[in-house]
Amino acid sequence: MDGMVVTGHWTEIGQVVDIPRQGARVVASRIGDIAVFRALDDTVFATLDRCPHKGGPLSQGIVHGHAVTCPLHSWVIDLQSGEAAAPDMGCVKRIPVRVEDGRILLSLPA
Amino acid sequence: MNMISPQRQRLVVIGNGMAGMRTVEELLKRAPQRYDITVFGAEPHPNYDRIALSSVLAGEKTLEQIVINSRDWYAENGIRLIAGDPAVAVDRALKTVTSASGVRLGYDKLLIATGSKPLAPPIPGLGLPGTCAFRDINDVELMLEAARNHRRAVVIGGGLLGLEAAWGLKRRGMGVALVHLMPTLMERQLDTHAGMLLQRDLDKRGIAFFTNGQTEQITGADRATGVKLADGREIEADLVVVAIGIRPNVDLARAMDLEVNRGIVVDDGLRTSEDADIFAVGECIEHRGQVFGLVAPIWEQAKVCAAQLAGEEEAAYVTPALSTRLKITGIDVFSAGALAAADEADEEITFADAARGVYRKLVLRESKIVGAVMYGDVADGGWYFQMLREGTDVAAMRDTLILGRTVATAALGAAAPDPNAAVAALPETAEICGCNGVCKGAITRAIAEKGLTTLEAVRAHTKASASCGSCTPQVESLLALSLGDGFQKAAGEKPMCKCTAHGHDVVRKAIREQEIKSIPEVMRRLDWKNPEGCGSCRPALNFYLLCEWPGEYVDDAQSRFVNERMHANIQKDGTYSVVPRMWGGLTSAKELRAIADVAEKYNVREVKVTGGQRIDLFGVKREDLPAVWRDLNAAGMVSGHAYAKGLRTVKTCVGSTWCRFGTQDSTGMGVQLEKMTWGSWHPHKVKLAVSGCPRNCAEATIKDFGVVAVDSGWELSVGGNGGIHVRATDKLCKVETEAEVLEYCGAFLQLYREEARYLERTAPWVERVGIGYVKRRIVEDAEGRRALHAKFLHSQQFMQDDPWAERAAGGAVAEPFKTLVPAE
Numbered sequence: 001m002d003g004m005v006v007t008g009h010w011t012e013i014g015q016v017v018d019i020p021r022q023g024a025r026v027v028a029s030r031i032g033d034i035a036v037f038r039a040l041d042d043t044v045f046a047t048l049d050r051c052p053h054k055g056g057p058l059s060q061g062i063v064h065g066h067a068v069t070c071p072l073h074s075w076v077i078d079l080q081s082g083e084a085a086a087p088d089m090g091c092v093k094r095i096p097v098r099v100e101d102g103r104i105l106l107s108l109p110a
Numbered sequence: 111m112n113m114i115s116p117q118r119q120r121l122v123v124i125g126n127g128m129a130g131m132r133t134v135e136e137l138l139k140r141a142p143q144r145y146d147i148t149v150f151g152a153e154p155h156p157n158y159d160r161i162a163l164s165s166v167l168a169g170e171k172t173l174e175q176i177v178i179n180s181r182d183w184y185a186e187n188g189i190r191l192i193a194g195d196p197a198v199a200v201d202r203a204l205k206t207v208t209s210a211s212g213v214r215l216g217y218d219k220l221l222i223a224t225g226s227k228p229l230a231p232p233i234p235g236l237g238l239p240g241t242c243a244f245r246d247i248n249d250v251e252l253m254l255e256a257a258r259n260h261r262r263a264v265v266i267g268g269g270l271l272g273l274e275a276a277w278g279l280k281r282r283g284m285g286v287a288l289v290h291l292m293p294t295l296m297e298r299q300l301d302t303h304a305g306m307l308l309q310r311d312l313d314k315r316g317i318a319f320f321t322n323g324q325t326e327q328i329t330g331a332d333r334a335t336g337v338k339l340a341d342g343r344e345i346e347a348d349l350v351v352v353a354i355g356i357r358p359n360v361d362l363a364r365a366m367d368l369e370v371n372r373g374i375v376v377d378d379g380l381r382t383s384e385d386a387d388i389f390a391v392g393e394c395i396e397h398r399g400q401v402f403g404l405v406a407p408i409w410e411q412a413k414v415c416a417a418q419l420a421g422e423e424e425a426a427y428v429t430p431a432l433s434t435r436l437k438i439t440g441i442d443v444f445s446a447g448a449l450a451a452a453d454e455a456d457e458e459i460t461f462a463d464a465a466r467g468v469y470r471k472l473v474l475r476e477s478k479i480v481g482a483v484m485y486g487d488v489a490d491g492g493w494y495f496q497m498l499r500e501g502t503d504v505a506a507m508r509d510t511l512i513l514g515r516t517v518a519t520a521a522l523g524a525a526a527p528d529p530n531a532a533v534a535a536l537p538e539t540a541e542i543c544g545c546n547g548v549c550k551g552a553i554t555r556a557i558a559e560k561g562l563t564t565l566e567a568v569r570a571h572t573k574a575s576a577s578c579g580s581c582t583p584q585v586e587s588l589l590a591l592s593l594g595d596g597f598q599k600a601a602g603e604k605p606m607c608k609c610t611a612h613g614h615d616v617v618r619k620a621i622r623e624q625e626i627k628s629i630p631e632v633m634r635r636l637d638w639k640n641p642e643g644c645g646s647c648r649p650a651l652n653f654y655l656l657c658e659w660p661g662e663y664v665d666d667a668q669s670r671f672v673n674e675r676m677h678a679n680i681q682k683d684g685t686y687s688v689v690p691r692m693w694g695g696l697t698s699a700k701e702l703r704a705i706a707d708v709a710e711k712y713n714v715r716e717v718k719v720t721g722g723q724r725i726d727l728f729g730v731k732r733e734d735l736p737a738v739w740r741d742l743n744a745a746g747m748v749s750g751h752a753y754a755k756g757l758r759t760v761k762t763c764v765g766s767t768w769c770r771f772g773t774q775d776s777t778g779m780g781v782q783l784e785k786m787t788w789g790s791w792h793p794h795k796v797k798l799a800v801s802g803c804p805r806n807c808a809e810a811t812i813k814d815f816g817v818v819a820v821d822s823g824w825e826l827s828v829g830g831n832g833g834i835h836v837r838a839t840d841k842l843c844k845v846e847t848e849a850e851v852l853e854y855c856g857a858f859l860q861l862y863r864e865e866a867r868y869l870e871r872t873a874p875w876v877e878r879v880g881i882g883y884v885k886r887r888i889v890e891d892a893e894g895r896r897a898l899h900a901k902f903l904h905s906q907q908f909m910q911d912d913p914w915a916e917r918a919a920g921g922a923v924a925e926p927f928k929t930l931v932p933a934e
Contacts, residue, residue: 009930018930022642026732027930036930040642057684060672062645069645071672071680076645087570090469101756110934 010058010098015103020077024059024068029108034095035059037079039066045079046097046106052077053097054091118146119218121419122207124197124362126151128160129392129408130223131179136416138187144420147189148215149545150207154194155247156181156200161405163250164271164437164536167278173247200366202385219387222363222374226356226393226403235328236352244275244353248527253351257282260348262686262845264288264337266325268295268353270436275353276317277438286316287345289337291354298686299434299445303462304469304562310443311467320345358394358401359916373401380415391415392673397427399683404432431499434522441626444491447498448473448481456480461512470512477505490514492532522848533587542588543574553585557592567587607646609638614867618654627659629666649674650868653755656791659715660905667926673753676927677913678735681728685715685736688727689752690742691788694762694780694800695723712738722748722797736924739914748788748912755869756791757798757859760784761809765802765819774819779848783817786852789909793866793875796859811839814854814862814863814872820844824851828858828884829876837873840881843889860905 019025019038026049027034033049035058043066049059056072066079076085077092084090096107121137123130126149134147151157155177162176184191199208208214228243230236240260242252243398256263257279263381265276268290280286288736294305295312309319313933324340328350336346342516358373359808367376369383373396380395382388391411393402407429417425433446450473451458457474466486472494473481478501482494497504504511507518524928536542538551556562556571568585569575576584611621617636626632629651633643648669655663655932667675678686697791705725709717730738730919739749751758760783763769765776780800787798800817804825810816812832816839818825825847827839842858845851866875876884888895915923 013932014930020668020926023926025926025928025930027932029932035927054682055684057680060676060684062648063668064642064644064648065640072682073655074645081328083164106932110915 009107010110012103012105014104015102016042016099016104019044019104022025022063024061024063026059027106028056029106031061031109033057034106035068036097037063037068039063039079044097044099044104046095047077047079047082048095050092050094051075052084052092053088058092117768119144120216120219121145121147121219122197122215122219123147123149123223124200124207125149125222125223125225125392125394126191126193127151127220127223127225127392128157128178128405129225129412131157131219132409132412133221133223133391133415133419134189135179136412137419137913139698140416140422141420141750143472145219147187149184149189149191150195150197151191151193152196153248156184156191158247160246161437163244163247164278167244167253167275168281169248169278180606193880197362200362202366202388205387206909217387219389220391221415221419222388222394223392224359224394226361227359227547228352229355229357230352231325231354233325233328233352234423235330235334235350238328238334239332240329240330240334240348240352241328241352244351245273245292245356249351250587251404253349256349257284261285263349263351264345264347265351265353266290266337266350267299268319268321269355270296270351270434271355273351273365274437277312277315279349280317284349285318287318287320287347288312289325289345291321291322291324291340293321295319295321295434296443296445299449300443300485301449301471301483302824303460303471304443304445307467307469307485308436308441308443312438326411332842344813355404356393358396363390366474371396371399378414378428378706379418379423380411380427381418388683389418394874397429399665400429404434406430406432430905433495433496435488435491442484442486443490444482444484444495446482446491447479448493449483449802450481459512473511474504474508477503477508478542479504487514488554492535494858495514496532496535505925530587530591533584534591543572548572548574549673550588551818552589554592557589563589563659588694606650607644609640609643609647610636611632611639612636614650617651621654621658627655628668629655635828643669645671649755653793654869657905661908674755676732676735677739677753677917678730679753683729685729685731687752688730688735688738688742689724689749689750691750691784692724692747693784694760694777696777696781697725701745701747704742704747708738708741719761720752722752723761724759726752732927733929735927736918740918743912743915743918746901749914750887751789754791755794757787757789759785759797760787761797761799761813763800763802763807765800771805772819773821774802774824775799776808776817776819779817779819779824779851780808782848783855785905786856786906789904789911790863791909792859792863793868796862796869796872798855807861810838813839815858817851817855822846824848826851826854829872829881831871831873833871835873837877840876840884842885843883853895853899855887857895858884860898860902861887863902863905895905898926 013027021038021040024035024037025028027036033095035047035049037045050059051059051070053075056070058068058070060071061068067076082094083093098105157179159176159178162171165171195209195211197207198210206214206216207839227244229362242249261346263279263284263286265272265288276286276288285614294302325337325339327338328334329336329338334350338344357741360370360374364370374390374394375383376390376395376397380389380391382390392408410430411427414425414427436443459472461470468486471483472479479498484491510518536550540550542550553572560570560571575582606614632651649671652666652669672680678688712734714727718726760780762777762780765772766772783798796814796918798815799813801808801810802819806818810818814828816827816830823844824876825844826842828842830839831837
């Protein structure tokens with residue numbers, strides 16, 4: 001496990017409806033691009049937008065269930081845990097996220 | 111570090127080459143504690159793969175890649191390596207070895223593995239700067255240096271070594287002439303016919319041959335300037351490589367008073383005849399009158415010698431049957447055993463296909479194969495060789511034997527040999543997957559240790575067969591060999607992916623017959639195991655629905671692979687490349703100016719002309735894509751769909767408008783075809799080409815749909831591919847008018863869209879269904895053809911909107927390109 005990025009305050013980055021279902025949007029941040037995913041069931045996840053394999057932009061992958069397939073070499077990343085599906089090994093940093101009244105808040109480094 | 115225990119004997123190895131070190135490796139496997147080992151090597155390098163020197167010369171491998179045992183390996187195994195300091199004297203009475211620098215060591219057992227020396231005939235001038243042999247790293251470095259600084263090389267010797275040297279130098283950019291004493295090349299491994307084919311092919315690749323050529327003199331005063339032949343011919347050269355053969359290096363053995371003939375005479379236990387504590391292996395020995403130059407018998411010697419050193423006195427060496435392959439990329443030669451019938455009792459069977467450059471000869475004696483020579487297609491070489499080694503009786507398949515394994519064993523019916531046998535016979539170190547460098551041992555270990563049972567699992571764990579897939583049959587054989595009955599190769603069509611048990615064809619049929627019109631509905635009705643599918647099946651389903659219900663099904667962007675969703679090609683750094691369409695390869699000053707402006711305005715990092723006659727802009731950021739497109743649109747350009755499993759380009763030559771050979775307006779025809787087909791989605795990418803005459807400058811015969819103009823009309827052909835497996839098109843038919851070209855093209859593409867499986871190019875699809883089937887549907891069935899063409903045009907009504915313009919205009923479709931910025 002990577003542990004979450006330890007952070008300060010919650011920042012609003014947009015609305016759930018800004019992200020297509022089974023899709024993602026990119027958020028610029030001081031720690032680099034963050035991918036914010038919206039699953040078919042409207043669960044929202046956030047991770048660094050870098051596949052643990054070769055840094056591919058996970059935000060551009062195909063989202064299925066609570067997982068995304070990286071567009072560069074088809075690693076499948078579990079969005080809940082950040083871990084790559086076996087047999088690939090690797091983990092992407094997750095960003096704490098919460099949804100309030102349809103607004104998405106990320107906990108970003110101060 | 112090593113305490114010398116009284117039980118350990120001292121083994122000294124003279125020669126740090128492949129034979130000596132393989133013997134040491136085999137010995138460590140058998141009796142790791144038995145000896146304290148010291149190795150003397152004349153070259154200042156660790157042990158390397160001498161056979162691969164030709165690959166280093168040709169630029170296919172680096173010196174680092176051919177090292178077999180690194181210095182760390184010697185240290186880890188407690189072996190003392192004295193490299194660059196050759197052993198020069200042995201005192202058999204005192205049992206000591208002395209090196210050039212004066213190191214003197216005692217031994218209990220001595221192994222001589224001094225290898226061979228290049229044959230150096232008494233040619234005046236040999237030894238001048240600019241002359242060398244082709245034997246060791248030093249020679250290769252000299253040749254590479256010459257290739258960098260000089261232009262012309264002469265190689266003397268048309269055997270395996272000489273040919274590989276010539277090809278390597280050619281690859282390095284030198285002009286190369288090859289002088290060979292005999293009338294045909296490789297005369298010891300190839301018969302005259304195969305030798306001539308080889309010469310013809312290498313001649314085409316630009317090597318000049320001087321056969322029947324006896325070198326009289328290497329000319330030059332301070333440096334070689336050329337070669338003079340006995341018949342008066344002279345060839346200029348800055349480098350002369352002499353590669354006419356090798357002879358056993360026996361100088362030290364002679365000085366030691368060992369029995370030496372051509373090589374150091376050894377018995378079946380690889381012991382020298384004079385001294386039971388002295389062994390010899392490799393190219394320096396002579397066993398039962400035979401000397402050695404190929405690796406296979408030497409590996410066998412290493413095993414036997416190691417067993418003897420380990421105390422297994424019954425181990426005995428028998429020379430195995432030998433086979434030869436030439437290591438020149440793209441030239442396939444195989445040879446084993448006899449080259450020709452020895453007498454009237456022997457039979458020769460030959461097969462020649464001059465057009466394909468394929469030649470085979472088998473020599474049979476009493477219904478057994480005793481020789482095989484193959485040129486061009488050598489895929490069955492291993493199979494013939496195995497039967498030769500095992501003395502298989504081939505009487506039952508005598509009639510079809512020469513046609514190769516598939517035909518011959520099919521004709522045999524039930525008596526067919528196990529198809530896995532060839533893979534079973536490979537050594538553990540044999541490379542199975544060339545793309546990812548995976549050897550047989552790594553695959554079998556992964557199967558055993560990780561409990562793998564499927565091809566997919568082997569791909570996931572070892573990457574074998576995961577790239578180009580051409581080794582899939584071998585990997586499946588390894589699964590079958592490891593698991594026995596536990597491995598069932600999927601019968602019929604394989605499931606689409608892990609989400610379903612259904613194959614592509616079953617799913618498409620269900621979509622059509624049950625009128626299923628959305629991805630979730632397909633998954634529900636067909637019992638998908640993963641309710642949302644995966645990155646593999648979703649794009650396939652999206653295409654199948656789009657193809658089946660044009661104008662009705664709404665494309666699901668989230669089921670598109672990134673390139674098709676973003677309408678640009680993602681690159682390894684996450685930026686994109688952008689390719690505007692150039693109809694039939696035509697462009698204008700205005701378009702080029704707009705492209706140049708875009709390149710500067712958006713900091714495009716590289717501008718490249720593509721193989722499809724268009725311009726690729728690399729390094730565009732996601733956020734900039736809509737703006738880039740807006741600027742290109744403003745100059746009249748639209749998406750080139752260079753990212754699509756769809757119609758990519760229509761390549762054309764200049765045709766009758768300009769070309770003095772052109773018979774028709776190929777450019778105009780290409781533009782018409784592109785106007786009809788652009789924007790269409792397909793199971794995989796589709797490329798078209800139109801050539802204005804049979805010289806075929808547009809390379810139409812390696813395209814999915816190729817058109818070649820002739821005086822009387824247009825020749826149409828389909829199913830070509832210039833990718834991993836190059837495939838020339840199959841001829842479809844000839845038509846007379848441009849309207850017919852359009853109709854046949856539209857009908858063919860619609861048939862491909864409707865019947866091929868997702869990610870299946872036209873080439874494998876045509877091979878799977880057969881060109882006869884395609885002709886029946888497109889050529890013979892006129893009504894069906896017109897209906898297919900009409901369906902294609904109907905579908906195109908909904909497809910020919912520029913996806914760039916739509917997104918460049920802004921609105922919801924442009925949103926995904928923007929980056930969100932946190933509110934501060």
